[in-house]
Amino acid sequence: MRFLSRRLVMPNDLNFAGSLFGGRILEWIDEEAYIFASCQLGAKSLVTKHIGAISFETSAFQGDVVEFGLEVxxxxxxxxTITCVVRNKQTKQNICIADDIVFVYINPETRKPEPHGKTKAELDAEVLDI
Structure with missing residues (x-):
């Protein structure tokens, strides 16, 4: 798994208990997973179809740096279908795991799903070239 992005937990990201709000982390996961999927497919016209199991494992607090690991x-x-692991940059403890995040390629003109033309082998090969 490659950790590709980081965010700083700010005061407006906290819940009433002073830890990172679950809704904020889900927003970040959807955005980071979209960026990753878009880069993998070389396409902007993707929609989130499904987010499967989400497991919150530990908290993050103001000033923590969280990083996002993503893989196809x-x-x-x-x-x-993407898996995303969010972990604390300093401690390496997993904060949240979101599994089975599904994006669908939509033709921008017809607004209907269409084949994106990529295979897992092609995407895996491209990762090795980076």
């Missing part, structure tokens, strides 16, 4: 789990005809 499956490649479908018009879909891409």
């Amino acid at each position: 789990k499956r490649v479908g005809n018009s879909s891409l």
